Amino acid sequence: MSNPIVAAIATLARMRRVDLRPDWADRAREIDGSDEASLDVVCQTLGWAPASRYEEAPRAHEFPLLVHHPDHGWAVAERVENDNRLSIVKEGISTTWQDADMAHLYDLVIPLPAGRQTFDKAFDVFKSAVFRRKRAIFFAILATFVVNFIALITSIYSMQVYDRVVPRGAFSTLWVLTIGAIVAILFDFILRVTRANMLEDDAVKIDTEVSEFFFSRAAEVRLDARPQAIGTTAAQLRGLEQIRTMLSSSALFALADLPFALLFIFVIAKLGGIIALVMAISFPLAIVIALIFARLIRENTGKAQVSSNRKNGLLVESLDAAETVKANRGQWFLLSRWNHLLEELHASELPVKRLQAMAGTIFGTIQQVSYICLIAWGAVEVFENRISMGALIACSILAGRVNGPLLGQLPQLLVQWTYSKISLRMLDGILELPVDRPADVDQLRPSRLSASLQLVNVAFAYPGQRSGITIPRLEVAAGERIGVIGGIGSGKSTLLKLMAGLYAPAQGQILMDRLDMGQIAEDLLRAHIGYLPQDYRLVNGSLRDNLTLGLSDPGDDAIMEAAHGTGLINLITAHPRGLDLPISEGGRGLSGGQRVLTGLTRLLLAKPKLILLDEPTANLDVDTEALVLRRLQASLEPDTTLVLVTHKLQLVNQVSRVIVMANGQPVLDGPTADVLKRLKAVPTPAPKKPPQVADASQGAVA
Numbered sequence: 001m002s003n004p005i006v007a008a009i010a011t012l013a014r015m016r017r018v019d020l021r022p023d024w025a026d027r028a029r030e031i032d033g034s035d036e037a038s039l040d041v042v043c044q045t046l047g048w049a050p051a052s053r054y055e056e057a058p059r060a061h062e063f064p065l066l067v068h069h070p071d072h073g074w075a076v077a078e079r080v081e082n083d084n085r086l087s088i089v090k091e092g093i094s095t096t097w098q099d100a101d102m103a104h105l106y107d108l109v110i111p112l113p114a115g116r117q118t119f120d121k122a123f124d125v126f127k128s129a130v131f132r133r134k135r136a137i138f139f140a141i142l143a144t145f146v147v148n149f150i151a152l153i154t155s156i157y158s159m160q161v162y163d164r165v166v167p168r169g170a171f172s173t174l175w176v177l178t179i180g181a182i183v184a185i186l187f188d189f190i191l192r193v194t195r196a197n198m199l200e201d202d203a204v205k206i207d208t209e210v211s212e213f214f215f216s217r218a219a220e221v222r223l224d225a226r227p228q229a230i231g232t233t234a235a236q237l238r239g240l241e242q243i244r245t246m247l248s249s250s251a252l253f254a255l256a257d258l259p260f261a262l263l264f265i266f267v268i269a270k271l272g273g274i275i276a277l278v279m280a281i282s283f284p285l286a287i288v289i290a291l292i293f294a295r296l297i298r299e300n301t302g303k304a305q306v307s308s309n310r311k312n313g314l315l316v317e318s319l320d321a322a323e324t325v326k327a328n329r330g331q332w333f334l335l336s337r338w339n340h341l342l343e344e345l346h347a348s349e350l351p352v353k354r355l356q357a358m359a360g361t362i363f364g365t366i367q368q369v370s371y372i373c374l375i376a377w378g379a380v381e382v383f384e385n386r387i388s389m390g391a392l393i394a395c396s397i398l399a400g401r402v403n404g405p406l407l408g409q410l411p412q413l414l415v416q417w418t419y420s421k422i423s424l425r426m427l428d429g430i431l432e433l434p435v436d437r438p439a440d441v442d443q444l445r446p447s448r449l450s451a452s453l454q455l456v457n458v459a460f461a462y463p464g465q466r467s468g469i470t471i472p473r474l475e476v477a478a479g480e481r482i483g484v485i486g487g488i489g490s491g492k493s494t495l496l497k498l499m500a501g502l503y504a505p506a507q508g509q510i511l512m513d514r515l516d517m518g519q520i521a522e523d524l525l526r527a528h529i530g531y532l533p534q535d536y537r538l539v540n541g542s543l544r545d546n547l548t549l550g551l552s553d554p555g556d557d558a559i560m561e562a563a564h565g566t567g568l569i570n571l572i573t574a575h576p577r578g579l580d581l582p583i584s585e586g587g588r589g590l591s592g593g594q595r596v597l598t599g600l601t602r603l604l605l606a607k608p609k610l611i612l613l614d615e616p617t618a619n620l621d622v623d624t625e626a627l628v629l630r631r632l633q634a635s636l637e638p639d640t641t642l643v644l645v646t647h648k649l650q651l652v653n654q655v656s657r658v659i660v661m662a663n664g665q666p667v668l669d670g671p672t673a674d675v676l677k678r679l680k681a682v683p684t685p686a687p688k689k690p691p692q693v694a695d696a697s698q699g700a701v702a
């Protein structure tokens with residue numbers, strides 16, 4: 001990281017304990033980071049808020065800060081000393097600058113990764129995103145005022161025309177009134193156009209912010225706490241769409257007109273006197289009926305949402321397991337489940353639709369009846385000379401504003417509102433799941449982390465299982481090469497995931513370099529640990545994207561060199577698009593062996609200190625297996641630790657220590673030769689406790 005400003009920001013982020021995107025430095029690297037103006041360019045390039053320069057000395061708690069000195073360049077300031085010296089950190093070294101007043105201190109806000117912000121309720125996420133955009137709120141309120149004000153003007157205009165202009169032929173008054181009304185309408189037009197543009201811009205930003213938060217948050221959920229049904233989780237996130245539709249619907253704007261309805265009833269009373277009683281009765285009556293319908297709709301929308309989620313889950317599952325389903329003629333089983341869910345969905349959706357239609361009809365009738373009553377009563381009042389003809393016309397226009405837009409939209413709004421409430425509850429469910437690193441825990445960011453591990457009194461069980469992994473004590477020194485063997489389901493993969501820090505132990509501690517793994521910053525941990533799961537999945541994108549996933553771009557030369565090391569080069573050179581070979585959704589497009597080679601190549605590029613491989617050669621042919629392991633061994637630094645889970649005994653000869661797992665516990669642990677000798681002499685010893693079902697494949701190991 002030779003770019004001075006990039007190096008200084010990285011130090012600042014480490015000191016403030018903020019994770020930076022793995023590729024952030026790639027984006028900022030192109031900028032010449034030596035002069036002071038480069039900070040603005042960096043902020044712009046990274047999409048961060050511009051940094052502001054301190055005009056006065058910052059308060060003590062505001063440190064550490066980014067600092068630029070005309071002679072010394074960029075660094076991180078830790079504090080200002082009494083004798084006008086500045087304590088700084090530059091390129092990892094703490095030192096002092098003599099002339100603090102020549103240095104410029106900057107307040108740079110490094111944004112937290114989206115998922116790390118703390119919100120208890122999904123509603124707060126939306127609220128915070130909306131309320132941060134004060135300009136949009138101001139315009140929405142102003143526009144609502146103006147729209148309603150124009151309605152008022154139109155009604156008064158009609159009254160004046162009927163009462164003053166028509167009887168007396170006062171055309172000069174008519175022109176003045178007409179010009180005034182047209183000016184008001186033009187102003188309304190301009191405001192509406194501006195509002196639409198502004199609100200759309202802000203709506204996109206709000207949408208991006210909220211979706212980013214929930215997507216990151218769902219990705220941060222601890223692997224062992226994840227709901228088993230992927231489809232249901234996907235449906236939970238889909239709830240965002242419901243809320244988005246609700247927030248951007250015109251129905252919501254109609255709701256903002258609610259207080260104005262009361263104002264209009266008041267104006268009707270002023271202009272038309274007693275006839276305002278019609279609106280004073282019909283309007284609250286409509287609101288009460290709306291509340292009753294909301295209750296009736298709520299129960300069925302809840303049921304419809306649950307069925308819809310399960311339907312979505314089934315769809316994801318059947319597409320994901322298409323091969324198994326087809327090969328086993330499982331489509332009939334899935335089809336009958338699908339039809340059953342569809343029936344359930346229709347059964348709960350139908351009442352909602354009926355109620356919505358009925359609400360629409362009732363509100364329409366209220367609207368028409370109240371209009372007729374107002375006009376009829378008004379006619380009597382006009383005849384009795386209690387009100388003017390113009391006043392009756394103005395009242396009828398205002399009555400249309402009281403009942404019209406709001407009552408017309410109410411049925412749709414009711415359904416959307418109930419769906420949104422359920423969606424919010426589902427999103428709350430995501431927020432309740434435990435995440436890898438809670439935001440209120442200060443993460444450790446040691447400058448060096450060795451690849452030694454200690455598992456002390458560790459216990460772990462999958463949700464809903466009584467027994468799982470129990471490890472009283474297991475120590476792995478930096479630089480050790482360890483093989484883990486054991487029967488099917490003996491807990492080898494689970495042990496590896498615990499060592500990788502992907503699962504948190506329910507009990508006990510897992511230490512890396514004597515630090516609790518759960519407290520080490522996630523980005524630091526991932527940079528030090530290379531874990532290759534049994535079923536290595538690729539992500540949608542190109543082969544290059546998959547090889548550099550989560551890494552700072554290593555450059556094509558390094559990628560090709562690593563690909564030579566694993567033999568992946570054959571695939572790259574054979575394909576017309578080379579490294580840009582497309583990987584479709586779900587990682588399809590490559591064979592099982594090629595996927596593993598991709599994972600191994602990425603591992604060589606990442607150069608982690610702790611390498612955890614779960615049956616890496618299960619999908620490889622004998623030649624490739626030998627080549628890969630030879631190259632992997634050759635690339636390992638002396639202090640790199642390797643833990644290899646395998647069913648193949650010949651691979652065990654490549655490691656110096658072997659751990660044998662049975663029923664979730666290590667039952668043998670020692671130098672390879674000793675363990676193999678004991679395995680040949682006696683069957684795998686059973687764990688002392690708890691007494692479990694005998695290991696199904698002990699024979700395979702022995």
Ligand SMILES: Nc1ncnc2c1ncn2[C@@H]1O[C@H](COP(=O)(O)OP(=O)(O)OP(=O)(O)O)[C@@H](O)[C@H]1O
Pocket residue numbers: 462463465486487488489490491492493494495534
């Ligand atoms: N995601 C999961 N949810 C619930 N239980 C699980 C899950 N993964 C594994 N298990 C259970 O945990 C136990 C240990 O599984 P694990 O995958 O660690 O075994 P393994 O030794 O790696 O097996 P194999 O040699 O077949 O890969 C098994 O009994 C398994 O049924």
